[in-house]
Amino acid sequence: MSEHGTAATSLASTVSEGIGAALAPVDAELARRFPGDPGTRQPVHTVYVPGDAVTEDTVREWGEAALALLDQHAPDAASLAAVLGLGDELAGPVHDRVRAKLEREPVEDLRIDFEDGYGPRPDAEEDAAAAHAARLVAAACGTEGAPPYMGIRMKCMEAAVRDRGIRTLDIFLTGLMEAGGLPEGLVLTLPKVTYPEQVTALVRLCEEFEKARGLDNGRIGFEIQIETTQSILGPDGRATVAPMIEAAEGRATSLHYGTFDYSASCGVSAAYQAMDHPAADHAKAVMQVAAAGTGVRLSDGSTNVLPVGSQAKVHDAWRLHHGLVRRSLARAYYQGWDMHPGHLPTRYAAVYAFYREGFERAAARLAAYAGQAGGDVMDEPATAKALSNYLLRGLDCGALTGAEVARHSGMTRADLDTLTGRPGGAR
Known part of the structure; x- marks a missing residue:
């Protein structure tokens, strides 16, 4: 008889205990390597602005320029829906939310670029630009309309530019510390990584900076760009x-795919370098599997086709960008790069339509799962977690409201946090 009840068993308790002891190192390794999603908000995009071009007005100017394009080329819900092929039920809610987003928070993640978008400069000039970037970020943090995530892309760890990249990072971080400390939304990007040892080098730099400034070990994280x-x-x-x-x-926060550098390194000719090229799909599939469960997030790249010129050209560029963003979202790449203010309307239109068109169905499935009410789909806990994450992402970016989600699912945001294992308060 088992000590747990009346069911008959044959194995002594020492067998289970022995297996547990043998697998304890594996349990610890799984917990270390695969902690799961961090449960915080992920921006829907990253905007890159060269270090010599960014000002305290950059984000506002991007929002105003995006609104002007929207008003000129798709001034109402019907015209935007006609350009992008949105259904009647989505047209009004998407257009309204896009306008509100561009007025309130046009950029979610701003990366001040000291790499390809900046290029080689005299040391004194880059020193001054890095210090200026620190002042801008420090002053913007927490202000109305400021991006919740901001930081820099340094030069890479290759020999020709290594010292310059290290110095720029040091000046930027030191400037933030002098201005009051590192902001919560700080993001750093390491480009053109070819060997793990280059990542290790940045880890050592972060450790040394933390020691020098009395910061907690592990305070500084960074993104890894996959573009070689x-x-x-x-x-x-x-x-x-x-x-x-x-x-x-444990410091890697995300992997960013670099569309054009990676395509070029594969020998893809310029006319065919795009986010949906087979070479890009292969690279991103490898990234996705490698990052799964690690807590490291994914970002797709960008299109270099800009919505400028005649209305026909703007509409063509919008359709292309909208389709690429939708394609990325369907492939679980919930973030991407935007290179021009004109990309913002279609970025948010694609994101909002993606979450709004499926949220009622997702909410109903969650309600059935929570109430064990059956229905035409029988979901498992992993699927319920995915459904909850889908709704939470929609809430985070402004596609959905808490009242809408509660009305269709019977769940509060706190309930969704619990289902996904989020700590709560991810905003």
Whole structure:
């Protein structure tokens, strides 16, 4: 008889205890390597602005320029829906939310660029630009309309620009500390990574800065840009994304796909370099599997087709961008890059339509799952978690309201946080 009840068993308790002891290191390794999603808000995009071009008015100017384009080329819900192929039920809510977003928070994640978008400059000039960037970020944090995430992209760890990149990072972080400390929404980006050792080098830099300024160990995290073939497949034929995540020692926050550098490194001609090229899909599939469960998030790249010129050209560029963003969302790439203010209307239109068109169905499935009420789909806990994450992402970006979600699912945001394992308060 089992000590737990009347069911008969044959194995002594020492067998289970022995297996538990043998697997304890594996349990610890799983917890370390695969902690799951961090449960915080993920921005829907990243806007890159060169370090010499960014000002305290940049975000406002992007929002105003995006609104002007929207008013000129799709001034009402019907015209935007006609351009993008939105259904009648989505047209009004999407158009209204896009306008409100561009007025309230046009940029969710601002990256001040000291790499390709900035280029080589005299040291004194880049020193001054890095210090200026720190002052701008420090002054903007917490102000109305400011991006919740801001930071810089430094130069890479290759020998020719390594010292310059390190110095720029040091000046920027030091400037933030002198202005009051590192903001919660700080994001740093390491480009053109080819070997895990380059990631390790940035980890050491972060550690040294934390020691020098009395910060907690691990306070500084960073993104890894995947834009070289070596970051997908090493010279020995092994996939290299996972070793790069491991080399970050828990500091990697996301992987960003670099559309044009990666395409060029694969030999793709300029006319065919795009987010939906087969070479891009392969790289992003490798990234996705490597990052799954690690808490490291994914960002797609960008299109360089800008919505400028005649109305016909603007509409064509909008349709292209909207379709690419929708494609990324369907493939679980919930973030991407935007290169021009004209990309903002279609970024938010695609994101809002994606969440609004499916939220009633997702909410109903969650309600059935929570109430064990059956229905035409029988969901498992993993699917319920995915449905909850879908609704939470819609809430985070402004596509949905808490009242809408509660009305259709019977759940509060706190209930959704519990289902996904979020700590709550992810805003």
